Amino acid sequence: MTSKTEPMDPTERLLAACRRQPVDRPPIWIMRQAGRYMASYQEVRSRVSFMELCRSPELCTEVTMMPIDQLGVDAAILFSDILVPLEGMGLEVSFDKRGPHVAPPLRSAAEVAKLRVDGADEEVAYVYEAVRQIKAALNGRVPLLGFAGAPLTLAIYAIEGGSSRNRHAVRKLVYDAPEVLESLLDKLTTVVIRYLRHQVEAGVDAVQIFDTWGGTMSLAEWRRFSLPYTSRIMKALEDTGVPTIHYALGSAHLTEGLAELPCDVLSVDWREPLSLVREKTGGRYALQGNVEPGVLTAGYEHIYAAAKACLDDFGDNPGHIFNLGHGITPDVTVSAAKALVDAAKELGARS
Numbered sequence: 001m002t003s004k005t006e007p008m009d010p011t012e013r014l015l016a017a018c019r020r021q022p023v024d025r026p027p028i029w030i031m032r033q034a035g036r037y038m039a040s041y042q043e044v045r046s047r048v049s050f051m052e053l054c055r056s057p058e059l060c061t062e063v064t065m066m067p068i069d070q071l072g073v074d075a076a077i078l079f080s081d082i083l084v085p086l087e088g089m090g091l092e093v094s095f096d097k098r099g100p101h102v103a104p105p106l107r108s109a110a111e112v113a114k115l116r117v118d119g120a121d122e123e124v125a126y127v128y129e130a131v132r133q134i135k136a137a138l139n140g141r142v143p144l145l146g147f148a149g150a151p152l153t154l155a156i157y158a159i160e161g162g163s164s165r166n167r168h169a170v171r172k173l174v175y176d177a178p179e180v181l182e183s184l185l186d187k188l189t190t191v192v193i194r195y196l197r198h199q200v201e202a203g204v205d206a207v208q209i210f211d212t213w214g215g216t217m218s219l220a221e222w223r224r225f226s227l228p229y230t231s232r233i234m235k236a237l238e239d240t241g242v243p244t245i246h247y248a249l250g251s252a253h254l255t256e257g258l259a260e261l262p263c264d265v266l267s268v269d270w271r272e273p274l275s276l277v278r279e280k281t282g283g284r285y286a287l288q289g290n291v292e293p294g295v296l297t298a299g300y301e302h303i304y305a306a307a308k309a310c311l312d313d314f315g316d317n318p319g320h321i322f323n324l325g326h327g328i329t330p331d332v333t334v335s336a337a338k339a340l341v342d343a344a345k346e347l348g349a350r351s
Ligand code: CP3
Pocket: 030, 031, 032, 033, 034, 035, 036, 045, 050, 077, 078, 079, 080, 081, 082, 083, 095, 099, 100, 147, 163, 210, 212, 249, 327
């Protein structure tokens, strides 16, 4: 029996799901739940740039709370960006209509050698202050997730200087100078460990590591350039007792490797049903996901059906955190997002 009939405390619900313990219903939150699809977020952004927003603990708190109030999700996620720690390492991070920019792009051993490691975590202390203020604002209503980018995904942004379709600068390093990529990954790993430990000390209840670009690598490359670094981060957090969630996009070909990660939860996209991922990983992980994000632009009957299909597929097995397979997009309405949350709560509460 994996269900509990007594309504649970929301923090307990998320933590129990991470640990594959019985819950009254699967907790739900949505990746990118605070963002451009919300008029209230757009209003804040009309006054400040995205990085100014990230540097203001007060504004981060205000924005983090928006989906708690407007959607009724079961978890908050720190409002920030995976690229923020790169700024602490001495790179310039900015965002415009085309997406993120990181300057200068790192292509050589000399450029990687110049990156700051010691003190990089302290440079972005505004993030930890945001965590403290958000925890105070939440006042126990729902748990707070912290996060960081996986070293590989951060390295790809730093090498390409932003989003890139074919990632040829990364490919060139993989072939011509893998040792340069490895020294960059090593530095990023050290910084991410310190960065996440600060978030935990400031009060986050669980952490998610985003390896959004991990799926662009072959299984062998991912095993070499991502698995050891992300594993190091997860092991370095073990003594904190905080559950760790790993997210990868387009990663069905990586499942065998993902199953070696020392984490509690695998967050997967929509390409394979959770039941299959569960089977492939021997039921050893809680799973997060995995409704296809585009359904939120369709009719509500499709949203309801997608929530039902996801919950039915996972069944009464322990360890499901309901979510999308990737972030919410700006063209979604708040009422569509709320319809998904309401459906997940209603359908997830099995008697
Ligand atoms: O609500 C939340 O999920 C918390 C905040 C959050 C943001 N980014 C805010 C954001 C989180 C957890 C992230 C993680 C992040 N950032 C990832 C991993 C998750 C994923 O989506 O795969 C990645 C790859 C990034 C890098 C990034 N940041 C990109 C590619 C972009 C631009 C395009 C886009 O998808 O929005 C950003 C900017 C960004 N990060 C915005 C927000 C709300 C939009 C900025 C704006 O207001 O203009």
